[in-house]
Structures are given as structure tokens and as C-alpha cells.
Amino acid sequence: MTGASGITTRTYKAGSIIYFDGDRSDHIYILKSGKVVLTSIKLDTGEEMKENVRLGEFFGVKSVLGKYPREETAQTISETTVLVLRAADFEKLILANVSIVRKMLRVFSNQLRRIHKMLRNVLGQADAVNPAIELFSIGEYYYRNGVYNQALHAYKKYMEHYADSGNAAKAMQRINEIETGNYKPDTGPERPRSEESLFGGDDTMDDFRLDDNDSDEPREVMETKSMLDSELNNFFSEEEALPDFDDFSMDEQDNFSGGRLEEAGTLFEQKRFDNALNLYREVLDSGELMDDNDIAKAYLGIGRSCAELGNNKEAMQSFSAIVKNYPASAGAKEAYFEIGAILDSSGQKDKALQYYKKTASLQPNDAFTNKAAKKIKELGV
Amino acid sequence: MDSFERFSVEYSPNEIIFCEFEPGYEFYFIQSGKVKIVKVINNIEKTLDVITTGDVFGEMSILEHEPRSATAIALDHVKLLKFHRDNFDSLLEGNHELAYKLLLIFSKRIYDAKRRLMILLLDEPSLKIMDVFIMLAEQTQSVDPVNEMSFAVTPQQVASWAGMNLKNVQAELDKLIQLNKIDMYKDRIVVKNMRDFQRLVASRRKNMYS
Known part of the structure; x- marks a missing residue:
């Protein structure tokens, strides 16, 4: 029976397959009578999941709307009648029944949240984050990088929503510093930096910049080299503009984080590098480190x-x-x-030399001065 | 969308629209301009997406009570419609097309996230990489992928989708080159036999839990 709208009715015997997992189709169904069970495989455990469709309910919707293959198999349990719609019919139908949209959005949103949680687990990202701490450290991130309007937004939102959670005094201080133009790390006027200078050399998945390196070197070498090059170009081009960072350490030292830095250092000395790395990251990501020297120490630990x-x-x-x-x-x-040492080991002697020289030129005269001098000598200069 | 002028808001270049981890109760529809979606990961700001006229963002806030999962920054002069989730019902009533668009967006997001998860759950690096190409082939919407397909991707992008570090991805790609399974060019990677990849991944996935 074909109606003018293009919606048709179909009847299946018990045990029939309406569609298979992996099929591509543009049909959406509404269960009119009978019984339909949807069988899918749980992604993380391989477990088989069965779900009954209720009378009057839609099924096969998401894969049609998202234009992807079916993710479940639909089978009838008894003699069954369904309405068959195409995307255009479905659109017309639900545009006239917006409460259905709201219900579907709620279901979809829950599914999306579950999948995101699984993704975070697989990627090993902790999901027990404290938004208050995180928001403050976003502010700190932009502040440190001289993007003051964005830092200001983060601090203000922090004061608006999380003022009772520990960093309020610091956030107020930052807001005040930015609004009076009296920020400590950067003495120049506010200048939004280009994405290039801030984030160059980074390989996000959506970064479609292609390498215009025309070298004939084997690919792997070339890749490493281009990564380092952009890191370096980035650094050298910024060197002139880099302000003299004052030490803007705060009065109250965070002994807890300090202690964990020590602990990470001990793990490193015990050659438990994985554990050390995790702890360094944890301390850094906690946003509790306030002193530049401590933050640098955490970065050093991560790097090493x-x-x-x-x-x-x-x-x-x-x-x-x-x-x-x-x-x-x-x-x-x-x-x-x-x-310098990394560049050295990847065969970029000239670049390495620049870094060794820079090391040797810095005060105080310490073990690294000697190490750098030795390396410069080895490189035959 | 003319009836929604009262929801209109404008942002200047580099202005932050909302920040990762702040509570959010509104979602946005872009009338004109470009918006950058970023996230600070390990102290590096990563651009997740750049979206433009006709796109919707911040939509997770409609039904969830979670803080923002990313930061939205205006790239140029941006005109937006800003909707509070409390007005969501009346908004849906008043604009069925937007409602439908949201359904499409959610369907697509769910699938993309699931597909990514499927790649990450494979236990062998070589299969993860093959599955990245299968996913890319699926995105071309060709119902039946041809044997040889060319993809405009870089090893970095492959690494990011596979959740692997670049060095390991390079090593796996090199192996595939040696086995004559793929060709690598500066701007693209050519897979010589998609069906071969599909067979290998499907059979592994089938046996993964048995």
C-alpha cells in the first residue's frame, strides 16, 4: 500500500530480518504491530545486546540521518507490520511533531555522553576532572601565553561560578592585573599572537597544513626534521619578542605540589620513567603550581x-x-x-650547536655550562 | 531565522564566546563568520574544528548539565543566534528546521565518536591504521569502496585518529609500503586494495572477544 506521501506499509513473517548490521539504506521504520528485536554488539566488550522496539516507536533512524551503515540487526519475533519512511518523509513527519525531536535528542545526547566516556577511558584520560581547577588553569594558560582577553574571560567565569574553590584570590589578582594593564609576564602592550606563533609545530588532527619540505631524505627523517624545524623557527622568531619574564611567584608556596615534584624526581632517579612521567603530568595538570621555577621543573621532568x-x-x-x-x-x-641533545641525536648538528652555544652563554656557570662546552668541542667548532 | 533577531549576538575577532570548563546553558547558531573550537591538551592549545555559517555549536548544553568541553573563539566578525536551553521547547516549536538539523548533528556526532572508538579498541597497531583508512573510505559515502583509493591525509592525521604516536605510525606505514599495500606521496596516501584492509580488520574484530 503506497500512500501519496511515499510512506509504505510492509508485513513480515516471524523470524524475518528487516535489515542487517552493516547494511546501507535510507529506510526508517515505525513499528505498527507485532514484535521487533534489535541486536547489536557492544563495542568495548563484544557482548551481544538485545533491545525490543515498542509499538509506535521509530527504529533505523540514526544511521539514515547520519548517512552511515546500520549498527544493529532488526529481526521480527512474530508476524509484524511496519511503516517504511525515507528521510524526507521522516523530516516532514517530525517537523509536525516536535515533541518527538526533543525525545530523540535526549536519547541521542545520552548515547553520545556514554561513547565519549568510553573514548576517554580508552585514551587513558582521567574523567574525574574538577572543572573549577581546570577553568582556572585555562586562564593561567592564556595568561602565560599573553592572550589576555581570553585569560580574562576564563578568570571572570571562574569568579562567576567557582569563586568558593580556592583560587579566587589569585583569579581576582589576575583580573586586576589584566584590567589595569599591569600584567607581570609580558611588559609589552596586549598583542594577540597569531596561532602560528603560539601553536606552531603542533600536530592536531584537524591541522591540515601540509609540509612543504622538499627534501629527498627518507620520510621519517624528514618528518622529524620538519617538526623540529617549525619548533625552532617558532622559537627563534619569537626570541626577539620574548619579554624578560619576571619571577612572579606567589607568597604562599604550594608544599603539596612541591612535595609531589620531589617524589616524581625520586621516581625518575629510580629509573621508573613511566611513573615519574605520570606524576609530573599530574602535578602540572593540577594547575596548583604557581611558581615559574616549579612549572619549569615539571616540564623538565616530563621532557627528560x-x-x-x-x-x-x-x-x-x-x-x-x-x-x-x-x-x-x-x-x-x-x-x-x-x-641541543635531541637535535644532536637526530643528526641536526648545526641546530644542535646553536642550542649548545645558547646553553654555554647562560648564567650561572654550572655543570651544563661544562657539558655544553664539551659538546661544542665534539661538534668540531 | 528572521524571527529570531532578539537572540542575535555579535563577537569581534579573537573574542572568546565560551571557555572550556565554564558552565554552559546556551547553544549557538552561526549566522555569519567563523568560529574556532579549541581545547588545551597537555598545555598546548589544539584546534579541533573551524565552523562557519549555518553550523550549530554548544549543543551539548541543551540536555546536559556538564561544563563546556571545549573553548569557542571568534575568528573574524561573528554574528550568532544564542539560545538558552530553557527556551529550547519554544524554540523547537518555532523552528522545526533547526530541530531537524540538531537531530542530524547528533546522529553524525554519535557515529563519528563510535567509529573512532572502534579504531582505538583494535589491539594491533597495523590494524588500527588500516581501520583509519576504512573509516576515511566510509566517509566518502561510496556504498562500495573501490579496490584502490587515494586519501589526502598526512601521517600526523593518521596518528591522531589511531590514537598512536607519530613514530609508531611512520614505522607501520613503512611496513605497509614495503609490503606494497600502500603508496605514499607528499600530499596523499594511496591504499592499493581496500577490500584487503576490510577483510583483515573485519576478521580481527570478529575474533576479538571470542
Whole structure:
């Protein structure tokens, strides 16, 4: 029976398959009479899930709207009659019944939340985050990077929603600093930095910039090299503009975080690099570190642990973060040296040399001065 | 959308619309301009998406009581319609097309997230990478992927989808080149036999829990 609207009725015997998992189709169904069971495989456990369709309920909707293959098999349990719609019919129908949309959106939103949670678990990202701490550290991130209008937004929202959660005094201080133009880390006027200078050398999945490196080197080498190059270009182009970071450490030292930094250092010395790395990250991500030297220390620890674990790229990013954001910290000198060492080991002697020289030129005269001098000599200069 | 002028808001370039982790009760419809969606991950700001006229964002706030999961920043002069979730019902009543659009957006987001999860759940790095290409093939909407397909992707993008580090992805891609399964060019990767990849991944997925 075909109506003028294009909606048709279909009758199935018991045990029939209406559609299979993996099928592509543009049919949406409404159960009119009988019984339909949907069988799907749970992604994380492989468990088989069965779900009955209720009378009058839609099924097969999402895969049609999202234009992807069916994710479940629909089978009849008894003699069954369904209405068959195409996307256009469905659109017309629900546009006339908006309460259905609201119900579906709620179901979809719950599903999406569940999947996101599974994704976070698989990726090993902790899901017990404290939004108050996180929002404050977003503010700190933009503040440190000189993006003051965005930092201000984060601090103000923090004061609006989370003022009772510990960092209120600091947030107020920051707001005041920004609004009076009296921010400490950057003495210049507010200047929004381009994305290039802030985030260059980063490989987000949506970053479609192609490498215009025309070298004939094997691909892997080229890849590493281009990564380092952009990191370096980035750094060198910014060097002139980098202000002298004052030490803006706060009066109250956070002993708890400080203690955990020590603990991470001990783990590192015990060559438990994985554990050390995790703890360094945890301390850094907690947003509790206020003193530049401590933040640099955490980055140093992450960089050194990553280098030990063979992850040169992240090591490089951590060390670069220090020279970019905390050039006046106690850890900066070591960071320069470590960058030199990574470049050295990847065969970029000239670049390595620049970093060793920079290390040697920095005060105080310490073990890294000697190490750098030795490396410069080895490189035959 | 003319009847919604009273919901209109404007932002200047670089102005923040909402920030990751702040509570959010509104969602937005872009009337003109570009909006960047970013997230600070390990102290690096990563751009997740750039969206433009006709797109909707912040829609998770409609039905959830969670803080924002990402930051939205105006890239140029942006005109938006801003809807509070309390007005959601009347909004749906007043604009059925927007309601339908939201359904489409949610359907697509659910599938994309699920598909990503399927890749991450595979236990062998080589299969994860093959599955990334299968996913990309699916996105072309060709019902029946041809044997040879070309993808305008970089190893970094593959690494990000596979949840692997770049170095391991490079090594796996090199293996696939040696086995003559793929060709690599500066701007694209060509998979020589999609069906081959599909067979391998499907058979592994089938046996994963048995």
C-alpha cells in the first residue's frame, strides 16, 4: 500500500530480518504491530545486546540521518507490520511533531555522553576532572601565553561560578592585573599572537597544513626534521619578542605540589620513567603550581622522562615550552641543553650547536655550562 | 531565522564566546563568520574544528548539565543566534528546521565518536591504521569502496585518529609500503586494495572477544 506521501506499509513473517548490521539504506521504520528485536554488539566488550522496539516507536533512524551503515540487526519475533519512511518523509513527519525531536535528542545526547566516556577511558584520560581547577588553569594558560582577553574571560567565569574553590584570590589578582594593564609576564602592550606563533609545530588532527619540505631524505627523517624545524623557527622568531619574564611567584608556596615534584624526581632517579612521567603530568595538570621555577621543573621532568622513554617529540615540546614560556626560570638552561641533545641525536648538528652555544652563554656557570662546552668541542667548532 | 533577531549576538575577532570548563546553558547558531573550537591538551592549545555559517555549536548544553568541553573563539566578525536551553521547547516549536538539523548533528556526532572508538579498541597497531583508512573510505559515502583509493591525509592525521604516536605510525606505514599495500606521496596516501584492509580488520574484530 503506497500512500501519496511515499510512506509504505510492509508485513513480515516471524523470524524475518528487516535489515542487517552493516547494511546501507535510507529506510526508517515505525513499528505498527507485532514484535521487533534489535541486536547489536557492544563495542568495548563484544557482548551481544538485545533491545525490543515498542509499538509506535521509530527504529533505523540514526544511521539514515547520519548517512552511515546500520549498527544493529532488526529481526521480527512474530508476524509484524511496519511503516517504511525515507528521510524526507521522516523530516516532514517530525517537523509536525516536535515533541518527538526533543525525545530523540535526549536519547541521542545520552548515547553520545556514554561513547565519549568510553573514548576517554580508552585514551587513558582521567574523567574525574574538577572543572573549577581546570577553568582556572585555562586562564593561567592564556595568561602565560599573553592572550589576555581570553585569560580574562576564563578568570571572570571562574569568579562567576567557582569563586568558593580556592583560587579566587589569585583569579581576582589576575583580573586586576589584566584590567589595569599591569600584567607581570609580558611588559609589552596586549598583542594577540597569531596561532602560528603560539601553536606552531603542533600536530592536531584537524591541522591540515601540509609540509612543504622538499627534501629527498627518507620520510621519517624528514618528518622529524620538519617538526623540529617549525619548533625552532617558532622559537627563534619569537626570541626577539620574548619579554624578560619576571619571577612572579606567589607568597604562599604550594608544599603539596612541591612535595609531589620531589617524589616524581625520586621516581625518575629510580629509573621508573613511566611513573615519574605520570606524576609530573599530574602535578602540572593540577594547575596548583604557581611558581615559574616549579612549572619549569615539571616540564623538565616530563621532557627528560619522555626522552628516556624514546618519545623525542613530546620531550622536545616540553623543553620548548620552558624556553618559550619560562625563559627566566632556573630550568631554562637545562632545557636549552636538552633541546641541543635531541637535535644532536637526530643528526641536526648545526641546530644542535646553536642550542649548545645558547646553553654555554647562560648564567650561572654550572655543570651544563661544562657539558655544553664539551659538546661544542665534539661538534668540531 | 528572521524571527529570531532578539537572540542575535555579535563577537569581534579573537573574542572568546565560551571557555572550556565554564558552565554552559546556551547553544549557538552561526549566522555569519567563523568560529574556532579549541581545547588545551597537555598545555598546548589544539584546534579541533573551524565552523562557519549555518553550523550549530554548544549543543551539548541543551540536555546536559556538564561544563563546556571545549573553548569557542571568534575568528573574524561573528554574528550568532544564542539560545538558552530553557527556551529550547519554544524554540523547537518555532523552528522545526533547526530541530531537524540538531537531530542530524547528533546522529553524525554519535557515529563519528563510535567509529573512532572502534579504531582505538583494535589491539594491533597495523590494524588500527588500516581501520583509519576504512573509516576515511566510509566517509566518502561510496556504498562500495573501490579496490584502490587515494586519501589526502598526512601521517600526523593518521596518528591522531589511531590514537598512536607519530613514530609508531611512520614505522607501520613503512611496513605497509614495503609490503606494497600502500603508496605514499607528499600530499596523499594511496591504499592499493581496500577490500584487503576490510577483510583483515573485519576478521580481527570478529575474533576479538571470542
